[in-house]
Amino acid sequence: MDHLYNPLKLSVYRSLFRDKSVLILGGGAVGSHEAEYAVKMGFGRVDILDFDTFTLENAAKHSALVRTPEDVGRNKAQCVSDRLLPLLDEGGATNGIDADLCLIGPEAVAAYDFAVLCLDNFAAKMLFNELWLQIPRERRPIVIMDGTHDEMAQSVMLDGEEFCLRCLVDESWLEASAVRTSCSGPQVRRIDGEDAIVRTSNLASSLAAILSAEQLRAAVLGAPDAMNRRLTYTAYPHLELSAAHPMKKRGCPGCSIEPPHDIRFLPGSVLDVTLGEAFRAIAAALGTKAFELAVHRLSYKNIVYSGYIAEAVCPSCGKPVAVKKHEGRAFHSDLFCGECRAAKRPPQERTAHEEGRVLRAFTPGACGELLGETLFSLGYPLGAHLEVIERNGALDFLDEGKIRTTVFAFEGDAEKMHTVRSL
Numbered sequence: 167m168d169h170l171y172n173p174l175k176l177s178v179y180r181s182l183f184r185d186k187s188v189l190i191l192g193g194g195a196v197g198s199h200e201a202e203y204a205v206k207m208g209f210g211r212v213d214i215l216d217f218d219t220f221t222l223e224n225a226a227k228h229s230a231l232v233r234t235p236e237d238v239g240r241n242k243a244q245c246v247s248d249r250l251l252p253l254l255d256e257g258g259a260t261n262g263i264d265a266d267l268c269l270i271g272p273e274a275v276a277a278y279d280f281a282v283l284c285l286d287n288f289a290a291k292m293l294f295n296e297l298w299l300q301i302p303r304e305r306r307p308i309v310i311m312d313g314t315h316d317e318m319a320q321s322v323m324l325d326g327e328e329f330c331l332r333c334l335v336d337e338s339w340l341e342a343s344a345v346r347t348s349c350s351g352p353q354v355r356r357i358d359g360e361d362a363i364v365r366t367s368n369l370a371s372s373l374a375a376i377l378s379a380e381q382l383r384a385a386v387l388g389a390p391d392a393m394n395r396r397l398t399y400t401a402y403p404h405l406e407l408s409a410a411h412p413m414k415k416r417g418c419p420g421c422s423i424e425p426p427h428d429i430r431f432l433p434g435s436v437l438d439v440t441l442g443e444a445f446r447a448i449a450a451a452l453g454t455k456a457f458e459l460a461v462h463r464l465s466y467k468n469i470v471y472s473g474y475i476a477e478a479v480c481p482s483c484g485k486p487v488a489v490k491k492h493e494g495r496a497f498h499s500d501l502f503c504g505e506c507r508a509a510k511r512p513p514q515e516r517t518a519h520e521e522g523r524v525l526r527a528f529t530p531g532a533c534g535e536l537l538g539e540t541l542f543s544l545g546y547p548l549g550a551h552l553e554v555i556e557r558n559g560a561l562d563f564l565d566e567g568k569i570r571t572t573v574f575a576f577e578g579d580a581e582k583m584h585t586v587r588s589l
C-alpha cells in the first residue's frame with residue numbers, strides 16, 4: 167500500500183513514530199482527541215481501552231472523530247478505534263478494547279512504548295499506577311496523565327524514576343473514596359462512574375490532549391527537559407502556558423512498589439490457558455507439584471480483594487450458592503441464590519458472606535472442579551503477574567526462609583491487547 171498522505175507535506179520527523187505504540191486509557195472527552203492526534207502524528211499503533219459508552223449529553227466535548235448522533239450508545243474504545251481506521255498510514259494498526267482497568271495487568275501495559283491516561287477518576291489512576299510500577303524498569307512504558315478543570319488543562323509526563331502518579335495526588339482524596347459500598351467487590355463497572363458533575367469544555371479537553379500529544383512528540387524526539395514535567399494551560403483572563411517539575415511525595419506508598427526480581431514467562435495467554443494447564447506448566451518449570459497459586463490481588467480504593475468466592479451462603483435464605491467469581495468481580499447480588507435474587511428478597515441478619523468458601527490460593531489436587539476454567543475467569547487480569555508459593559514444609563510465615571515465591575506471566579498476553587475487542 168502507498169502512503170495515505172504525501173510525506174513531503176508532513177513533519178520531517180514523522181517516520182520516527184512509525185514503530186512506536188501507545189495505549190490510551192479512556193476514549194471520552196480527552197481520549198478521543200488524543201487518539202486522533204496520535205494517529206495523525208504517525209504512531210504505528212494506537213490502542214484504546216474504555217468500558218463506557220458515548221452519550222449525547224457529552225457529545226459537545228468529543229473529538230469530531232466521534233459522530234453525532236450515530237455513535238451514541240457505542241463503546242468508546244471500539245468506536246474511536248473504528249473511526250481511526252481510515253486515518254491509519256501504511257502499516258499502522260489500532261484496536262479498541264471494551265474493558266475496565268481492573269481487567270488488565272502489568273504485562274498488558276508493558277506491551278506499549280507509551281500509556282496516556284485520559285481518565286477522570288482518582289481510584290482508576292491509582293490502580294494504573296500500581297500496575298505500571300510492577301513492570302520491571304527496563305520494560306516500563308512512559309506515562310502521560312492529563313486532566314481538565316473548568317477551562318484549565320494539564321498534562322504530566324513521567325518515566326517513574328523521579329516520582330509516581332500517586333505523588334501527584336493528595337492522600338486525603340483517596341481516603342475519602344475508600345468506602346466499601348457492598349460486602350463484595352468494588353463493583354468494577356462503576357470504576358469510571360462520576361458521582362460529582364465535573365464541568366469542562368471541548369476546548370479544555372482538546373487542549374489537554376494537545377499538551378499530552380506535545381509531550382509524546384517531545385519524548386519520541388528526545389527533547390531535553392521534557393521528561394518528568396507538568397504542563398498547565400490557563401485560559402483567559404490569566405492566559406498562560408507553564409511547565410513545572412513535580413516532586414516526589416514523602417512516604418509515598420506508590421513509590422515503594424517494587425517489580426518482581428524475576429518473571430518467568432509461560433506460553434499462551436491468561437485468556438486461554440486453563441487452571442489445569444497452568445498447574446502442569448508451573449510444575450514443569452519448578453520441578454515440583456508442591457506449590458500453590460495465589461488468587462489475584464486487586465487493590466482498589468485502598469481495599470485489597472484477594473479471594474475467589476467458590477461458594478457463598480445466600481444472605482437471605484441461607485442456602486449454599488456456587489458463585490465461582492473473584493471478589494473483585496462479584497456484585498452483592500451474585501451472592502444470593504437464584505430464587506431469592508429473582509424475588510428480590512432482602513438479606514437476613516443471621517447470615518454473613520464469610521460463611522461461604524473463599525479461596526486465597528489454588529492448589530494442585532484441591533481444585534478439581536476448577537481445572538477447566540481459564541485463568542481469566544478465575545480472576546486473573548489479562549497481563550497478570552501470577553504469584554506461585556512453595557512452602558517447602560514451612561508451617562507459617564515465621565518459617566520465612568523456607569518459603570519461595572516465583573512470579574509467572576504469559577507470553578501471549580501482550581499480543582492479545584492488539585486483537586481482543588472486549589474483556
Ligand SMILES: [Zn+2]
Pocket residue numbers: 329330331332333414415418419420421422
Ligand atoms: Zn510516588
Ligand SMILES: [Zn+2]
Pocket residue numbers: 480481482483484485502503504505506507
Ligand atoms: Zn436464597
